[in-house]
Amino acid sequence: MASGVGQIVKNKQVKLKGYVKGFPKESDLYVTSDSSIELRVPDGSPEGTILVKNLYLSGDPYMRFHMGESQKPDFPSFPLDAPISGFGVAKVLESKNPEFKVGDLIWGFRIQWEEYSLITKPEGFFKIHHTDVSLSYYTGILGMPGITAYFGFNEVCSPKEGEHVFISAASGAVGQLVGQFAKLKGCYVVGSAGSREKVELLKTKLGFDEAFNYKEEHDFLAALKRFFPKGIDIYFENVGGKMLDAVLLNMRAHGRIVVCGMISQYNLDHPEPVYNLASVIYNRVRIEGFVCFDYFSRYSELLDAVLPYIREKKINYLEDVAEGLDNGPAALVGLFSGRNIGKQVVAVAHE
């Protein structure tokens, strides 16, 4: 039995004050220690229930959909009377489930933003078997963003050696990986990011051939032509809007655009227009939407491919770790202004 089990403790939580419109603000969320939890699986709990201690929480742009009054069935609104939730890493403290033992480390979906959680139906979790790498990596390079980058790039984009790859939000949780996977494939790789510091990191720490600060460019098409005078073969789309419109005018024949996210659009009441779609015809461009869940069943391929790179330090992974749930709201909201540098993690506890 793990230490502390049986005690009644305060259970700090992050909740939504109300449904968000437009850009989320830190004040849309609050941290509360009003509730307590007994550190055991209560008698009468459904068969299969586990009690977990939450370690690392993942701050991800898609969470914005759950913060609003959603009309999308795939993105139900967060309840206002419970903590928000997302991907995360947790440790099993007590288990009434044959699949999970006390002490098991797990990562997966619908980890609540609180210190301890009783999970009555633990579905969609992976057990963590490799602990020689940072546990927080299971919110990033070895978690959902890793799956997104690995399969979104290698499967959907079908990259070939020597191709010219452009990545927006390039220093983010996904983009930094796509760039490194593309370099490992022998591609020429350029990223855009929102600050000089991020641009420097892309070039010095993440191995991008070139990078630029989109906030310093008045004409995105001119910037793209500077770095891709012969055009772009693969665009890994994370932002949408004006950048996509410029990219469409600078794609090479048979180019591919994988659309993993459009963070620039998530806080707008009305999406930005895109004008240049007709250019997909003459350039035979393929645009393809991508949802990482479709590849979760192939997770072991990511581990097999990426763990050796991590151990051999052939891939770097930048994380921005906010310490403690008290810093959770700012960390989450900061995603939408690009405050984070690298993968945004909230460390609830380190073990």
Added chain:
Amino acid sequence: MASGVGQIVKNKQVKLKGYVKGFPKESDLYVTSDSSIELRVPDGSPEGTILVKNLYLSGDPYMRFHMGESQKPDFPSFPLDAPISGFGVAKVLESKNPEFKVGDLIWGFRIQWEEYSLITKPEGFFKIHHTDVSLSYYTGILGMPGITAYFGFNEVCSPKEGEHVFISAASGAVGQLVGQFAKLKGCYVVGSAGSREKVELLKTKLGFDEAFNYKEEHDFLAALKRFFPKGIDIYFENVGGKMLDAVLLNMRAHGRIVVCGMISQYNLDHPEPVYNLASVIYNRVRIEGFVCFDYFSRYSELLDAVLPYIREKKINYLEDVAEGLDNGPAALVGLFSGRNIGKQVVAVAHE
């Protein structure tokens, strides 16, 4: 030697008065009989030259690009001092080319809009071997629109039995074929067109399950939801603009949009905006641009598949035949107001 060879005859031609801006008007073109031609391959002509009599000319939306002051290298402007040109069917009157014999029928690209043409480099022509079907079909179902419909639908869209298919400009040269190919695959097929007459033809002559007149619909999304309450699997895109934007909101998961043309955009100085691209993410939609030239090398597959259907009357093909070059300008310009019903052909001569 074919009859008439050696004579000097007037050679009626259709030319552009000047480069077109916005919607083309009939008065942007003119018909002239100012020039004459001697019906022989002149001495000193380059090796390989042939003299042809033009029979059927194809009026196609893409020709709009050549009518303007083009900035696209793939679509050079028509010269003002020569006839316009496009796909067509012609008969060889004299040949200095071992590949073409007198009397051969050919179809292909860069047939000039005139009665007779001297072709110094006959490249990109197919010989016509099957003459039990209408020769004009080689501008349509057995020509470029046939290749576009057949490979655009069967290859790019990967259709499966029972899937729900939507086709815009559905009674046009390409759309009417896509609908019939889709029915042959066992799909549910709905088309949009621009008049009640066309809608009736789609349902009565072309075997579409449903059809609607987009000019009578104020809300395209509502119209699409009426015919596709569970969404669209395949959209064969011929028009662009607002229709595409509505379709994006009604695609099913893993839906496919093949973009063969965007006729609604060709005459606009600034393309219409599309707002709903983010929806490709959650629905994993693939949008793919398509150029028929990529499939010309597989032309024999089209013949093998479609000739039996034509002979067995399992496929209908609606043509709108303008008689004589004098009616050429109106026929060509009419494409952009939807005046044509079915494939627009200009018959210069019937044999």
